[in-house]
Amino acid sequence: MTQQPSTPAQNSPVTVVGLGPMGLALAAALMDKGHPTTVWNRTPEKARDLVARGARLAPSVADAVAASPLTLVCLKDYAALYEALGPVGGPSAGRALVNLNSGTPKEAHAAASWAAERGVAYLDGAIMVPPPLVGDPGSVFLYSGPREVFDAHRDTLASLGDSRYLGADPGLAVLHNAALLGLMYATMNGFLHATALVGSAGVPAAEFADLAVNRFLPTVVDATLVEQAPNLDAGHYPGDLGTMEMNLNALEHIARTCEERGVYAGQPRLMRDIAARAIADGHGGSNYLAVFEVFRKAAER
Template sequence: MNRNDHEQSRNDRVLEEAAGIPDADRTPVTVIGLGAMGSTLAGAFLDSGHPTTVWNRTPGKADALVARGAALAATVDEAVKASSLVVICVLDYSVVQEILQPASSGLAGRVLVNLTNGTPVRARELAEWAGRHGADYLDGGIMAVPSLIARPEAVLLYSGTEDAFNRHHSTLSRLGKAVYLGSDPGLAPLHDLALLSGMYGMFGGFLHAAALVGSEGVKATEFTSTLLIPWLQAMMTTLPEMARQIDTGDYTSKEASLEMQASNDTIGEVSRAQGISTELFAPLYDLMKRRVAEGHGSDDFPSVIELIRKRH
């Protein structure tokens, strides 16, 4: 062993001791795709003491990670073969297959974790493709921005081969709370996109509210911290009861019926008067009116879901 090897070995031991990770938990990991999220994922594995191999179509993106101790694979085939756990995070599922196709023969016996955003159909297709090449497959949804990775707030959803998840649970937990949703690979992307739809709905309401008060010169920061956040937090407490109504199909109104809520388009009226577009709110109001017109005015608000949900 030369001087550089001794130095690297010493640095590895220091990193491992600092991370407090037993030998058995230092699974080698390969990370393919070094955009903002992929680089952060690789950094989290490095910080946790995992030998980490990286590969990106633009090699220069790996420089900072290599400086921190990552091994840079010369080819994607080399990257796949370097670790039993291969994590990929790129633009979309088409890019996943485009990148991995040349290395497909090296996937046998490995666990492929795809943390690319996509749809359940594409996840199932990719799982089948990985299975044909001898790999266990986990699809994942990252419910965090890069700055939250490896923090308690980060949640990552997984679905696919249960044994693979159980074997690598401790390693995947280095990225954030690892939640297993089931053997169907499509469940993680489905939940991921459902959670994002809830988020964007909230963001849309926020933007409309901020635009309304802003039309009279009220600062969004003041309105948000003093009034909007407390109000939304109070409204969040109603969600479990709304969920119960959806699951049971019992939409009996207890306080505010749909007929009452949709009786006047006051939000639309004030928006138009203040010069604010109703594009964010109008679709929901139209659904409420339609549900009332169909004879469900005495229902509670969650009844609106019957106009958009899949019919079994």
């Protein structure tokens, strides 16, 4: 769909549908940046503070999406999107819809088709920060779908944070969302497990956090991943400085230490099993990054 040229960000009205904690943060950030903001929520009482600040509470979702050239939807999932906007068919011609709930790439493709059938300009999106950081220039927001839709509303979306356009495939935003959240949970679990392990000897979490987060991770993990990322694309895993066999030995020691200290050992056992799988696949002499081949080739099995 052909989009109208974007208007100056401070003058462009925006609608926000869904006023959970994130929806409230979106609307507040837009208002802070000078956007006339219309809001709608199934429970109107949630809009009370926004209305007191000057937001307009729409009497219906149809009225809400008709009020602005851009509607941001921040609901639980794709089913909630269809439930809320299905009866009104989405925004009318010349207006755009940006969906900011989480889900799967397959669901994002279905939503893009749903929008296209109704003549709606559609972007799928993902918010990669908690509500208090919405509006910060460094907060990352991901978008995927037609480039012309993103470009038409780039200035408005920039009011929320650092807008990253990922490509025309509408599933890319939720795919990155799942990948980054998976990284977050794995990192959090790694820290929490490590803290529990040293905590078995009475080491305070605050003391260990300084060593682990401020010293160890930036030097040993972060720098290594950035430096070695091109080797993942090339499938190049030289074991000059340490092989998978050596790493399996270390993982075995971690698991045994957890068992000895009475700390949950399921997590290191899983990591040990993954390394063993990589060795079984012929990567015993490679470095630990060859585990990447186990992950990306799982579907082939």
